Amino acid sequence: MINTIVPLTEISWERKDPGNLTESIRQRGIAIPVHVRKTENGYVCTDGNRRLSAAEILAAENEKFARISVMIENDFSKAGSSYWGNTQNKH
Numbered sequence: 001m002i003n004t005i006v007p008l009t010e011i012s013w014e015r016k017d018p019g020n021l022t023e024s025i026r027q028r029g030i031a032i033p034v035h036v037r038k039t040e041n042g043y044v045c046t047d048g049n050r051r052l053s054a055a056e057i058l059a060a061e062n063e064k065f066a067r068i069s070v071m072i073e074n075d076f077s078k079a080g081s082s083y084w085g086n087t088q089n090k091h
Contacts, residue, residue, distance in 0.1 A: 002072040003033060006043060008056055011036060011070070013045035018054035025054045025065070033069040046073060 011034070018025075034048030045052055051068075058065035 001035075001074060003069065004072065005067050005069050006036075007067050008052065008059060009066075010042035011045055011052060012039075012042065013052045014049045015056075016049045016053050018050045018057065021050050022054040022057055025051065026058055026061075030055065030068055033071045035073055036070045037073050043070065043072070 030051055032048075032051075034051055035046045036043035036048075037046055055065045055068050
């Protein structure tokens with residue numbers, strides 16, 4: 001997995017009631033990165049819909065919440081030795 005920071009506007013997710021997460025994130029930030037999958041149009045949330053919903057609410061108050069830490073899940077569709085530029089395993 002790859003950790004990075006991305007704008008909320010590049011992530012698609014299912015809006016959910018964040019409950020008390022909003023206040024917790026306001027005070028401490030997002031402690032556990034949201035898991036996303038990379039797509040042609042940005043990212044799709046695979047874990048963290050409530051955290052994203054809370055960040056969206058908080059971004060209206062403070063722009064520092066408009067970009068969040070994410071973990072990009074591995075895409076094994078391109079895995080294999082040809083992906084790495086060689087056709088033989090040279091380990």
